Amino acid sequence: MLLPVVAFAGLFGGIATPVEAAALTALYAWVVETFVYRDLKVFRDAPRVMTECGLLVGGVLLILGVSLGFTNYLVDAQIAERAVEWVTGSIHSRWVFLLLLNLFLLVVGCLMDIFSAIVVVVPLIIPIGVSSLKPHDPFGCKVAYPEGENGLGRQTLSLIAATTTRHPLRLEI
Numbered sequence: 105m106l107l108p109v110v111a112f113a114g115l116f117g118g119i120a121t122p123v124e125a126a127a128l129t130a131l132y133a134w135v136v137e138t139f140v141y142r143d144l145k146v147f148r149d150a151p152r153v154m155t156e157c158g159l160l161v162g163g164v165l166l167i168l169g170v171s172l173g174f175t176n177y178l179v180d181a182q183i184a185e186r187a188v189e190w191v192t193g194s195i196h197s198r199w200v201f202l203l204l205l206n207l208f209l210l211v212v213g214c215l216m217d218i219f220s221a222i223v224v225v226v227p228l229i230i231p232i233g234v235s236s237l238k239p240h241d242p243f244g245c246k247v248a249y250p251e252g253e254n255g256l257g258r259q260t261l262s263l264i265a266a267t268t269t270r271h272p273l274r275l276e277i
Contacts, residue, residue: 106132107129107132107133110128110129110132111125111126111128111129114128114129164219167217167219167220168219168220168223170220171216171219171220171223171224172223174224175223175224175227178224178227178228179227183228184227184228184230184231184232185231187228187231187232188231188232188235191232191235192235205229209225212224212225
């Protein structure tokens with residue numbers, strides 16, 4: 105029950121970075137399962153649990169590595185520059201662009217997991233957002249890294265691909 109409290113207390117209390125808070129949370133879960141609930145036996149179940157965890161983490165890292173390689177290929181093949189040329193030459197309505205962007209992101213979300221999708225799609229979308237940033241243009245993409253206290257800023261990546269205001273947007277990296 106106290107698992108979120110341990111994570112948030114470590115993170116927002118300034119005691120731990122996000123990685124250290126995750127490790128602290130995993131340690132808390134292990135202690136509770138082993139000594140409080142006694143569902144996990146140290147010598148019998150721990151090797152099996154660590155093996156399953158290693159397989160899961162290895163699979164995720166393999167997927168992220170392949171998606172990073174695919175991103176490097178897309179950058180080398182200048183796919184983002186071609187997309188910028190096509191979007192700026194073909195799409196003149198912000199609503200059509202938002203509709204196509206949402207359809208693209210829907211297809212990507214159906215085919216890829218979120219971490220791989222972020223690694224692959226963000227380098228494709230950011231040049232389009234940068235090319236649409238003009239002082240009089242009310243349309244653009246914004247990548248925001250919220251600043252936090254205790255050095256915890258620049259952790260969350262939010263891609264906001266829509267605005268209907270008349271104020272210009274800027275790209276914050």
